[in-house]
Amino acid sequence: MVGMAELESMNLANQLIRIGLRLSIVRSMTRLGTRILRQWWKEAHGVSPVNGKLPESVLSFIKDKSTASRLSAFAGMHQLIYGTELTAKSLLTTWREFQQICGPLDINAAYFAARDVKARIVVLSRCPKCNATYIYDAGSKHTDHCPFCDSMMIPS
Ligand SMILES: [Zn+2]
Known part of the structure; x- marks a missing residue:
């Protein structure tokens, strides 16, 4: 018998896997077993998940002004809605909202943006x-400056 909370975790994990969130992150957020998560990944993507090292921080994803402004906007949106809470649900919900307004965003970059601010x-x-x-x-x-207006002012 699967409880409601566990069912919710499984549902969120499955959706996060489908949109490509790295398995070790899905595992840490949902506390589900590696075996089932790997199986879902294979079903969703047709290949085994990669086991490589995760990036150290969101800064690894910021390559230019465009990624700086998009990830800033995502982190700001997540903080505005959820404060310092970061869960599978908060990540998925904010990411969906964000994409509707701003277009495609790598879910892994989104996770690191929210996590590193928190x-x-x-x-x-x-x-x-x-x-x-x-x-x-x-x-x-x-x-080191605002990517939206490119102002060089030192933040206070
Ligand atoms: Zn600005």
């Missing part, structure tokens, strides 16, 4: 010029 690996800063929130990190030319 874990304070990166800071969501507010631009004093255009008032948008964006992922601030001093270590990259794509994240």
Whole structure:
């Protein structure tokens, strides 16, 4: 007998696998077994899941102004709706909403954006010029200023 909470987890895991979220992330978010998750991946994608190392942070996905602004927008949206909560459901719901408004976004990049803001690996800063929130990190030319207006002001 499967309880309602477990059924909900299985449903969310299945949907996250279909849209390509890495299995180790799905596993940590849903606490389901590796065997069933690997089987679902194979059914959904026709190939076995890759076992490679995960990126260290959202910064690995930020390659230019466009990815900086899209991932900033996603992180801001997730924080606005869910605060510091990050669950399979919050990720999937926000990602769907985001895609309806802004177009395609890699679910893995989306996960790291929400996770790293929550874990304070990166800071969501507010631009004093255009008032948008964006992922601030001093270590990259794509994240050391607002990607929306390209303002070079130092965030407070
Ligand atoms: Zn700005």
